[in-house]
Amino acid sequence: MGEPDLRKQAEASSVDDDFHVFDTTLRDGAQREGINLTVADKLTIARYLDDFGVGFIEGGWPGANPRDTEFFARAQQEITFEHAQLVAFGATRRPHSKASEDLQVKALLDSGAPVITLVAKSHDRHVELALRTTLDENLAMIADTVSYLRGQGRRVFVDCEHFFDGYRANPAYAKAVVRTTVEAGADVVILCDTNGGMLPPQVQAIVATVLADTGARLGIHAQDDTGCAVANTLAAVDAGATHVQCTANGYGERVGNANLFPVVAALELKYAKKVLPEGALAEMTRISHAIAEVVNVTASTHQPYVGVSAFAHKAGLHASAIKIDPDLYQHIDPQQVGNTMRMLVSDMAGRASIELKGKELGIDLGDDRELVGRVVRRVKERELAGYTYEAADASFELLLREETEGRARRYFRIESWRAIVEDRPDGTHANETTVKLWAKGERIVATADGNGPINALDRALRVGLESFYPELAKLELVDYKVRILEGEHSTESTTRVLISTSDSTGEWSTVGVADNIIAASWQALDDAYTYGLLRAGVEPAE
Numbered sequence: 001m002g003e004p005d006l007r008k009q010a011e012a013s014s015v016d017d018d019f020h021v022f023d024t025t026l027r028d029g030a031q032r033e034g035i036n037l038t039v040a041d042k043l044t045i046a047r048y049l050d051d052f053g054v055g056f057i058e059g060g061w062p063g064a065n066p067r068d069t070e071f072f073a074r075a076q077q078e079i080t081f082e083h084a085q086l087v088a089f090g091a092t093r094r095p096h097s098k099a100s101e102d103l104q105v106k107a108l109l110d111s112g113a114p115v116i117t118l119v120a121k122s123h124d125r126h127v128e129l130a131l132r133t134t135l136d137e138n139l140a141m142i143a144d145t146v147s148y149l150r151g152q153g154r155r156v157f158v159d160c161e162h163f164f165d166g167y168r169a170n171p172a173y174a175k176a177v178v179r180t181t182v183e184a185g186a187d188v189v190i191l192c193d194t195n196g197g198m199l200p201p202q203v204q205a206i207v208a209t210v211l212a213d214t215g216a217r218l219g220i221h222a223q224d225d226t227g228c229a230v231a232n233t234l235a236a237v238d239a240g241a242t243h244v245q246c247t248a249n250g251y252g253e254r255v256g257n258a259n260l261f262p263v264v265a266a267l268e269l270k271y272a273k274k275v276l277p278e279g280a281l282a283e284m285t286r287i288s289h290a291i292a293e294v295v296n297v298t299a300s301t302h303q304p305y306v307g308v309s310a311f312a313h314k315a316g317l318h319a320s321a322i323k324i325d326p327d328l329y330q331h332i333d334p335q336q337v338g339n340t341m342r343m344l345v346s347d348m349a350g351r352a353s354i355e356l357k358g359k360e361l362g363i364d365l366g367d368d369r370e371l372v373g374r375v376v377r378r379v380k381e382r383e384l385a386g387y388t389y390e391a392a393d394a395s396f397e398l399l400l401r402e403e404t405e406g407r408a409r410r411y412f413r414i415e416s417w418r419a420i421v422e423d424r425p426d427g428t429h430a431n432e433t434t435v436k437l438w439a440k441g442e443r444i445v446a447t448a449d450g451n452g453p454i455n456a457l458d459r460a461l462r463v464g465l466e467s468f469y470p471e472l473a474k475l476e477l478v479d480y481k482v483r484i485l486e487g488e489h490s491t492e493s494t495t496r497v498l499i500s501t502s503d504s505t506g507e508w509s510t511v512g513v514a515d516n517i518i519a520a521s522w523q524a525l526d527d528a529y530t531y532g533l534l535r536a537g538v539e540p541a542e
């Protein structure tokens, strides 16, 4: 690789240098148990983060493993960063050596990254026990490594590991580390709550004192072991920190790091601090979910701002106020972060919940109080019997349409079905289902095998119906969940089945409840197919 033109890279960046949003998803985020990113994954995430507009993307530790080394080489060839600068992470040189001869420091330079974050010890106990060197030698390691990298034209940030614990144990030494770092030429000194044990008032007090005593530009890196990483990050900003280190969706070592999304949302919306490019905040939900897909961790539905439940309202009283003004039960307009408000229908719903849900679904309920009251009563009765509509939007929509249109949508009618499950002497199973049904005035008898009785039922329905409704060929069952509801005896209890179905354009969920798992599945399938045909714009046959 040729020598990078570092000055040009720094100038090309549109980063507002007064406040840094520094992302470490690809370094600390990758330290989360269960995350194992390929180079291609890292490149994809780097593109998302750059689109989102963070100022710095810490890509990993070049030299520590071949994957991170390759990432830096490829990122600079394959990505044209619009907003972010690429940052390489590594440690200060080894004790009693020279930074200029340290292979690990060389790998940082070889990465070509214009910015380097060094991790340095700032807790006296760690210097003596983990580094096994003297307090003075640790200061020399920091000074030598920072000034060497500065001399090579790199911008240097220093992560002071265990700073807060170190400060409480020996404030004079912790501050000496900060001073040494700044004197050697580092731009930002990041105070790290490495063990994640701090609480916001402690962080605020220590950051304020260190700022007053050293005048250094300070940043914050907070682990989430007390569940306070976001609050600790904001407390540090309150005390004067101007550089926040975060990870997408809070991924990170142990329980994780300060979550980038609530931190930047708070800075933009609550602190009125412009830290992202114009329009980026409205992309936040999409980017959070896209990154979750790449790391292969199911996105948390309850994540602040970006979770699918972040603006989902279940309580009837909330809905009745939201009907007048959504601000009454929402701290922001969900559109500001690219999310949407949703009404959940359940036995906690009141009339307002149904009216708002009707609006969301585009179904006009007029001002018909009688109709809405009937729907509320029906939902509550059905939920008592075991149905759950908050998880089965499509079944609720069919119920609502039945009440508003005065009759159920019917594309087909089942006369009867029979499922046979055979356990054979050789240990294999046979599953065969026969359905007798009516569609468009014709009686159909269809039989199919499947790898289980529900699969056989699904296939028999398709065999019977696809010549009447070719649209069914596009439908795919994507999820199937069974829950046994409370009963006197476990195997005699009521069974609830939730089925998720998709076509090429969307996904919907339906519910069935019965004392028999196949009967419950049948109800959920009936709704799934009926809703699929409704979505496809097919006119009901009866």
Ligand SMILES: CC(=O)SCCNC(=O)CCNC(=O)[C@H](O)C(C)(C)COP(=O)(O)OP(=O)(O)OC[C@H]1O[C@@H](n2cnc3c(N)ncnc32)[C@H](O)[C@@H]1OP(=O)(O)O
Residues within 6 Å of the ligand: 061, 063, 064, 065, 091, 092, 093, 094, 095, 119, 120, 121, 130, 131, 132, 161, 194, 253
């Ligand atoms: C708080 C954080 O999350 S910091 C980020 C931590 N991330 C990682 O550790 C992931 C990548 N790490 C690795 O791949 C490996 O640990 C490597 C390549 C960095 C080092 O591997 P090894 O050389 O085999 O050493 P090992 O991991 O056993 O120990 C780390 C060494 O670094 C030293 N060290 C720790 N912190 C520092 C520091 N700030 N400055 C200099 N040396 C340090 C330790 O004293 C230890 O030295 P030793 O080899 O003389 O015992």
Ligand SMILES: CC(=O)C(=O)O
Residues within 6 Å of the ligand: 028, 119, 159, 160, 161, 162, 192, 193, 194, 195, 221, 223
């Ligand atoms: C640097 C870092 O990841 C920490 O101190 O937690």
